[in-house]
Amino acid sequence: MADTAEQIASKLKAIRDARDTGALFVRHGDTQTTFRSLAEMNAIIADLESQLSTVQGGAPKKRVGYIVQKCKGL
Incomplete structure (x- = not known):
């Protein structure tokens, strides 16, 4: 069964709160998840x-990244 918008928003808030405190684990209800890295947390947040x-x-939402490259142009 698919999660409702409220359930997804609740998970999203829990992971963002954990990321903002620097913790690599999240407890949501009676489930605890431990992440390997900040990059993994950011990927889950995007998902x-x-x-x-x-x-x-x-x-x-589409994420757009820009690369700025500077050189002296010799």
Whole structure:
């Protein structure tokens, strides 16, 4: 069964709160999850944001990154 928007939002808040405190584990209800790295937490957050957007009827947010390269141009 798919999670509701409220359930996804609750998981998202728990993981964001843990990330913001520097903890690598999250307890949600009676389930505890331990993450290996901050990068893994950020990937899960991005996935949950995408799921939440889909459940709420919107298109998933696209992330755009820019690379700035400077050189002297000799």
